[in-house]
Amino acid sequence: MLAMFFWSFIVGGFICMIGQLLFDLAKLTPGHTLSLLVVIGAIMDGLDLYEPLIDFAGAGATIPITSFGNALVHGAIQEAEKHGIIGVITGMFEVTSSGISSAIIFAFIGALLFKSKG
Amino acid sequence: MNHQQKTYEQKAYEKIQKKHEAKRPLLRNCIVAFFVGGLISMIGQGITYFYIYFFNFTEKTASNPTVATMIFLSMLLTGFGVYDRLGQFAGAGSAVPVTGFGNAVISAAIEHRSEGFVLGVGSNMFKLAGSVILFGVFSAFVVALIKTIFTGLGGG
Numbered sequence: 001m002l003a004m005f006f007w008s009f010i011v012g013g014f015i016c017m018i019g020q021l022l023f024d025l026a027k028l029t030p031g032h033t034l035s036l037l038v039v040i041g042a043i044m045d046g047l048d049l050y051e052p053l054i055d056f057a058g059a060g061a062t063i064p065i066t067s068f069g070n071a072l073v074h075g076a077i078q079e080a081e082k083h084g085i086i087g088v089i090t091g092m093f094e095v096t097s098s099g100i101s102s103a104i105i106f107a108f109i110g111a112l113l114f115k116s117k118g
Numbered sequence: 119m120n121h122q123q124k125t126y127e128q129k130a131y132e133k134i135q136k137k138h139e140a141k142r143p144l145l146r147n148c149i150v151a152f153f154v155g156g157l158i159s160m161i162g163q164g165i166t167y168f169y170i171y172f173f174n175f176t177e178k179t180a181s182n183p184t185v186a187t188m189i190f191l192s193m194l195l196t197g198f199g200v201y202d203r204l205g206q207f208a209g210a211g212s213a214v215p216v217t218g219f220g221n222a223v224i225s226a227a228i229e230h231r232s233e234g235f236v237l238g239v240g241s242n243m244f245k246l247a248g249s250v251i252l253f254g255v256f257s258a259f260v261v262a263l264i265k266t267i268f269t270g271l272g273g274g
Contacts, residue, residue, distance in 0.1 A: 110228055
């Protein structure tokens with residue numbers, strides 16, 4: 001269990017450091033960087049590389065935004081195995097529902113509770 | 119005439135911009151991003167264990183409530199203005215974890231509240247995070263499509 005905390009720290013930190021390098025060296029905006037990381041996550045799951053990383057590093061792999069791409073591909077493939085090619089579209093948000101729904105719900109609650117300081 | 123002057127000014131501005139951009143402390147930024155990102159992931163790991171031990175989630179499914187909890191925490195931190203300050207300090211360390219995605223959605227929602235709930239909050243919520251969803255979904259579509267076709271051919 002302690003090893004899992006350690007590796008989640010290392011892997012999560014490493015992915016964030018790649019993001020920082022894209023900020024500073026490639027001079028990408030945060031929007032471009034995050035989009036690129038999501039695409040990388042999706043491609044990694046297509047090559048079956050992301051699941052081993054989650055087994056190895058736990059939240060170190062599921063908390064960075066790359067796991068969003070991974071979860072999208074995962075849901076799509078899961079559903080495609082059951083229902084054929086149409087499952088790619090119908091299963092897309094199956095696994096990653098919690099991220100999008102909680103973002104929408106909490107953002108609305110946040111807008112109700114807090115006022116802009118600007 | 120006016121146009122030429124503008125381009126000259128733009129060139130001068132770009133020069134100044136380059137001079138200042140070169141001074142970005144790369145090593146310091148990377149170390150801070152590494153530690154803050156690692157710390158956020160470690161907190162996520164703690165929440166994952168919480169859900170495994172107290173709510174009967176498995177290691178595979180526990181990441182879903184973990185993400186929801188992290189975004190909830192992100193809402194509180196964004197609302198009280200803590201997350202934006204953390205972002206200035208940590209750069210990608212706070213932007214890359216899913217809390218950064220939550221922060222992008224939530225801060226846009228709060229910021230546009232003054233324009234009303236339908237036209238302000240509703241239509242601007244995904245102003246910043248929309249590109250992540252677009253490219254995530256489209257790349258996932260392409261990857262899953264290719265993979266399904268290949269495994270279909272292999273199995274059939």
